[in-house]
Amino acid sequence: MVExxxxxxxxxxxxxxxxxxxxxxxxxxxxxxxxxxxxxHSQSPFILFSAYNHIKTVIAYYAILKAGKIxxxxxxxxxxxxxxxxxxxxxPAAVILLNEKSISFNYNSEITFRNQDKSLNVISDLQDVCTxxxxxxxxxxxxxxxxxxxxxxxxxxxxxxxxYLKKDSVLCALLPFSHLYGFAYGILAPTxxxxxxxxxxxxxxxxxxxxxxxxxxxxxxxxxxxxxxxLLSKIPNPHHSFKHIQxxxxxxxxxxxFIYESFYQKTGKKIREGYGLTEGSPAVAGNYDEEGTxxxxxxxxxxxxxxxxxxxxxxxxxxEEVGEICIQGDMVFKGYYNHPETxxxxxxxxxxxxxxxxxxxxxxxxxxxxxxxxxxxxxxNKLYPQKLIRLFKLNKNVEKAEIKVDSSLIQGSTIKTIIxxxxxxxxxxxxxxxxxxxxxxxxxxxxxxxxx
Numbered sequence: 001m002v003e004x005x006x007x008x009x010x011x012x013x014x015x016x017x018x019x020x021x022x023x024x025x026x027x028x029x030x031x032x033x034x035x036x037x038x039x040x041h042s043q044s045p046f047i048l049f050s051a052y053n054h055i056k057t058v059i060a061y062y063a064i065l066k067a068g069k070i071x072x073x074x075x076x077x078x079x080x081x082x083x084x085x086x087x088x089x090x091x092p093a094a095v096i097l098l099n100e101k102s103i104s105f106n107y108n109s110e111i112t113f114r115n116q117d118k119s120l121n122v123i124s125d126l127q128d129v130c131t132x133x134x135x136x137x138x139x140x141x142x143x144x145x146x147x148x149x150x151x152x153x154x155x156x157x158x159x160x161x162x163x164y165l166k167k168d169s170v171l172c173a174l175l176p177f178s179h180l181y182g183f184a185y186g187i188l189a190p191t192x193x194x195x196x197x198x199x200x201x202x203x204x205x206x207x208x209x210x211x212x213x214x215x216x217x218x219x220x221x222x223x224x225x226x227x228x229x230x231l232l233s234k235i236p237n238p239h240h241s242f243k244h245i246q247x248x249x250x251x252x253x254x255x256x257x258f259i260y261e262s263f264y265q266k267t268g269k270k271i272r273e274g275y276g277l278t279e280g281s282p283a284v285a286g287n288y289d290e291e292g293t294x295x296x297x298x299x300x301x302x303x304x305x306x307x308x309x310x311x312x313x314x315x316x317x318x319x320e321e322v323g324e325i326c327i328q329g330d331m332v333f334k335g336y337y338n339h340p341e342t343x344x345x346x347x348x349x350x351x352x353x354x355x356x357x358x359x360x361x362x363x364x365x366x367x368x369x370x371x372x373x374x375x376x377x378x379x380x381n382k383l384y385p386q387k388l389i390r391l392f393k394l395n396k397n398v399e400k401a402e403i404k405v406d407s408s409l410i411q412g413s414t415i416k417t418i419i420x421x422x423x424x425x426x427x428x429x430x431x432x433x434x435x436x437x438x439x440x441x442x443x444x445x446x447x448x449x450x451x452x
Contacts, residue, residue: 002149003149003150003153004062004065004130004149004152004153004188005062005065005066007153007156007192008022008026008062008191008192009022009191009192009193009194010022010190010191010192010193010194010195010196010197011167011194011195011196012196012197013025013055013058013190013191013196013197013198013199014170014196014197014198014199014213014217015054015055015103015198015199015200016103018055018103020055025055025058025059025191028059028063028105029059029062029063029066030063030066031063032059032060032063032105032107033063033064033066033067035107035111036063036064036067036069036094036111037067037068039094039111039113040067040069040093040094040113041093041113041115041116042091042092042093042094042113042114042115042116042117043093043116043120044090044091044092044093044114044116044117044120045069045070045093045122045126046069046070046072046090046091046092046093046132047064047067047069047070047071047072047092047093047094047095047096048072048074048086048087048090048092048094048095048096049061049064049071049072049073049074049095049096049097049098050074050075050076050096050097050098050178051073051074051075051076051176051177051178051183052076052098052100052177052178052201053176053177053182053186053199053200053201053202054098054100054177054199055103055199056098056103056105057098057177057187058187058191058199059105060096060098061187062191064096065130069093069094070126070129070130070131070132071130071131071132072086072090072092072131072132072144073131073132073133073134073178073180073183074086074178075134075176075178075179075441076098076100076178077178077441077442077443078441079438079439079440079441079442080438080439081391081394081439081440082142082391082440082441085141085142086134086142086144088119089144089337089338090120090132090144090337091114091117091119091120092114093113093114094111094112094113094114095111095112095114096110096111097110097111097112098110121338122338123338123340124146124335124336124337124338124340125334126146128148128149128150128334129146129147129148129334130147130148130149130152131146131147131152132144132145132146132147132337133145133147133180133183133278135180135277135278135279135382136278136279136336136342136346136384137384137386137387138373138374138375138384138386139342139386140384140386140387140389140390141387141390142384142387143336143337143339143342144336144337144338145278145279145333145335145336145337146333146334146335146336146337147281147333147334148333148334150330151281151330151331151332151333151334152184152188152281153330154281154304154305154329154330154331155184155188155281155282155283155331156184156188156189156192156193157192157303157304158283158284158302158303158304158305158331159184159185159188159189159193159283160189160192160193161302161303162286162288162302162303163189163221163247163249163288164247164288165189165193165194165195165221166193166194166195167194167195168195168220169193169195169196169220169221170195170196170197170198170217170218170219170220170221170244171185171189171190171193171195171196171197171198171219171220171221171223172186172197172198172200172214172217172219172221172222172223173185173186173223173224174200174202174210174222174223174224174228175202175223175224175225175252175380176202179252179380179381180278180281180282181223181251181252181276181282181283181380184281184282184283185223185283186199196217198213198214198217198219200213200214202228204231207231207232207235208235211232211235211241211242212241214241214242214245215240215241215242215243215244218244219244219245220244220245220246220247221245221246221247221249222242222245222247222248222249223249223250223251224249224250225250225251225252225253225379225380226250226252226253226254226255226256226259226379226380226410226412227379227380227410227411229248229250229255229259229263229271230259230262230410232263233259233262233263233266233267238266238267239267239268242267242269245269247269247272248263248267248269248270248271248272249271249272249273249274249286250271250272250273250274251273251274251275251276251283251380252377252379252380253377253379253380253411253412254273254368254412255271255273255295256409256410257295257296258409259271259410260295270292270293270295271293272286272287272288272293272299273286273287273293273295273297273298273299274286274287274298274299275298275299275325275366275368277354277356278333279332279333279346279352279354280305280327280331280332280333280352280354281331281332281333283302283331284301284302284305284307284327284329284331285298285299285300285301285302285305285307285366286298286299286300286302287299288300294365296367297361297365297366297367298366298367298368299365299366300364300365300366301327301329301366302329302331304329304330304331305327305328305329305330305331306327306328306329307325307326307327307360307366308326308328308351309321309322309323309324309325309326309358309359309360309366310323310324310326310353311323311324314348317359317360319359319360319361319362320359320360320361320362321359322357322358322359322369323357323358323359324353324354324355324356324357324358324372325354325356325357325358325366325368326351326352326353326354327351327352327354328350328351328352332347332350332352333352335347355371355372355373355375356368356369356370356371356372356373357369357370357371357372374386376403376405376413376415377412377413378408378411378412378413378414378415378443379410379411379412381443381444383415383444385403388401388403388417388440388444389401389402389403391439391440392417392419392436394439395432395435395436396422397421397422397423397428397432398419398420398421398422398432399420399421399422400419400420401417401418401419401420402417402418402419403415403416403417403446404416404417404418414446414447414448415446415447415448416446416447416448416449416450417446417448417449417450418450418451418452419432419449419450419451419452420451420452421451424451424452429449429451433449
């Protein structure tokens with residue numbers, strides 16, 4: 001925890017037209033950390049916080065670490081079912097639910113301190129763990145990926161070195177900070193790279209306003225997902241709007257060629273693709289060679305990280321042979337909180353087995369070749385079918401649920417669901433959909449519903 005705080009080194013963070021320099025941010029961190037220490041009365045090592053794209057998220061995260069607690073990243077899009085499961089899993093000492101509409105903190109309304117929970121049962125080794133991010137719900141239940149200070153410091157250093165960030169660099173992650181990709185590029189790297197960062201919301205209805213912010217803030221390095229690049233390629237006069245940007249990076253999901261080519265034709269800039277996953281802190285590879293990008297490949301391993309491709313017999317594959325992507329290095333997570341068996345399935349002899357298929361070419365560039373794990377990637381949002389089906393079945397009127405996947409040029413995949421209700425009246429179909437939108441993260445819900 002201490003190492004991350006010690007490595008904070010930046011010029012300014014830009015948010016909603018205001019400039020926050022390091023002394024101002026540090027003062028906010030110190031003040032909140034003292035308030036937390038004064039008011040916590042539970043022995044739980046955890047504090048949950050809702051990670052909006054907001055300056056308060058940066059302050060809250062580092063304040064939790066300074067208070068000696070483990071920060072549990074909470075997606076603001078979560079609804080009651082998922083929210084309660086995480087609460088019951090970590091029994092936090094406090095919950096910070098930020099008001100995204102206000103700039104300054106209101107501790108009384110945004111922070112809830114909880115009493116000691118007797119049900120807290122920690123079997124994981126939490127030494128050096130500073131952050132937990134929930135992921136991997138192949139069996140229907142999300143698990144907390146335990147990340148250490150060493151993991152996240154290696155991640156930040158990898159981003160800084162491969163993005164060639166300098167004192168005059170301005171980094172912007174047009175990504176939700178509640179996802180570890182956005183967290184790493186929106187919070188960690190900008191606060192450690194000696195330069196500056198722009199914090200902006202990800203709102204598809206405000207693309208012109210976001211582009212204006214990017215231009216006015218002088219952003220030099222932009223990270224986002226392919227679907228956002230598709231929208232950005234549609235803005236008028238992109239050469240002027242992105243005149244300060246030196247490099248564009250894409251991740252979260254494989255970059256389609258038509259988006260890559262369209263963006264290049266309109267801006268003269270090639271998008272560099274990267275690869276990662278939550279268990280890798282998250283980014284572990286990228287197209288960072290100065291010679292330029294290689295389309296279709298996500299490049300090579302970050303410094304301090306190794307990537308190998310293995311076959312079903314766990315033997316390393318030859319060039320161009322498809323197998324499972326495996327990662328080794330300081331970025332690899334410690335394990336899943338209180339899930340040693342699941343940890344043992346992905347961490348083997350210091351290698352992280354990603355559940356992704358890939359291959360290497362003769363030059364060592366790595367290519368993504370599909371998913372081995374039971375997961376659906378929708379525009380960078382990870383959906384686990386078994387989890388969604390389980391949540392559906394918590395509604396007592398659901399007898400059976402099935403998830404169907406369709407391919408999408410822009411989003412990668414879309415889903416539709418087939419639901420069998422015990423009472424299949426039109427009224428109860430609508431009530432079930434309303435129940436889903438009230439209780440389940442809306443980004444996971446299908447666009448198409450079929451009742452039978």
